[in-house]
Amino acid sequence: MSAATAPSAAGRRTLAVLALIPVVAALALAVFAWPAARIAPRDLPIGVAGPAAAADAVERQLGRHEGAFEIHRYEDAEAARTAIEDRDVYGAVVVTPRGTELLTASAGSPVVAGLLREAVAAQAPAGTPVPVTDVVAAPAGDPRGAVLGASLLPLAIVGAATGAATVLLGLRGVRAVVTLVGAAALAGLVGAALADSWLGALTGDWWAEAGVLGLTVLAIGSAFAGFATLLGKAGFGLAATLTILLGNAFSGMSSAPQLLPTGVGALGQWLPPGAGGSALRSVSAFDGAAAGGPLLVLSLWAVAGLTVTAFGARRRAEAAPATEPAPVPVG
Structure with a gap:
């Protein structure tokens, strides 16, 4: 290669790098930002426990969020707790004679635990608190994960x-x-x-x-x-x-x-x-x-x-x- 063509080759390599870097930056930002911008429940496994009639009503309410939840039915609160501890579900809505209760596992995902609290509270009658029990709590050293x-x-x-x-x-x-x-x-x-x-x-x-x-x-x-x-x-x-x-x-x-x-x-x-x-x-x-x-x-x-x-x-x-x-x- 002659001395006259050497700068031209170096210039082409420089242009190639300058053209490639923005593409790589855009790809990296898109890969990380796109999933974060589309956070929403999609077939999120949760449990519903309690008497059949009451549990059916809760399941219908949750089913209004089409494709959001994958409902698992359990006989009682104890069975729902076991399913949470086994990581079969992220949480469970339990219907009792005293009202509706929510079981969560912030150790499994603090974000999901918060989402379930909001979803269940929104479906409860106005002014009716929904007790929440964190079955598997996140560590005190990392409460938000x-x-x-x-x-x-x-x-x-x-x-x-x-x-x-x-x-x-x-x-x-x-x-x-x-x-x-x-x-x-x-x-x-x-x-x-x-x-x-x-x-x-x-x-x-x-x-x-x-x-x-x-x-x-x-x-x-x-x-x-x-x-x-x-x-x-x-x-x-x-x-x-x-x-x-x-x-x-x-x-x-x-x-x-x-x-x-x-x-x-x-x-x-x-x-x-x-x-x-x-x-x-x-x-x-x-x-x-x-x-x-x-x-x-x-x-x-x-x-x-x-x-x-x-x-x-x-x-x-x-x-x-x-x-x-x-x-x-x-x-």
Whole structure:
């Protein structure tokens, strides 16, 4: 390339960057802002308990909000409490001889708990208070769930850094796997020490919380390492899109997956941040109830990423054509 054409090539690259940055910024803002601007209940599972006639009336009232609620019927308040503790429903309306009562679980989602209070109060006769019982209360150290929701992005960043460093440092095979697993385990211990022991935002079994935090970091780190092993530098971009951009925006941790636009919340639960957040909420406040599905998702991401990282580079090396040695001149 001549000296005269060098500035032109550099100028084209500059223009390409200037054109790309606004597109990326718009995409990132849209991905995060769009779900937040469309928060509303969509097939939100809630319970209704009490005598059949009274419960039918409550169900009809709730049914006026078409597509908002997924109603589960229970015989009495005790059965509804059990369903809330098992994370089958977010709350329940209980009809008793004394009137209507509301059971919530702010530990499951403070936003949903507030939404249910507003919905039930709006349907009650004017001037009639509706008693509210918080069956599974949010921790005193995080009453609004802000710490739990904010913890996903740091976990994603730590996982991304671990996976990227493993690849860029040239670690392969067993060494790469040991690095990813060891770093994730240490991150889980540190995360539990900060969120549970220091901030009091988590109040469940300490080791279970550390395990979920570590598995989340491992799933994200393995995704970065695995995609980069398969696709090279482009793999970093794909992993970042799935685990940092879409994973955090669609996790539903600041509200609930059922409050996000249709399909978005479900997709978020198949990505590591959403699955990790749901599992962490379960082990922290609900004694592990409903944690099986999210833990399975995290395990699948981790196993797939570790497998590709361990064997992908070796297979690529074996598939590369062998170069013949240069002939040695004679005489």
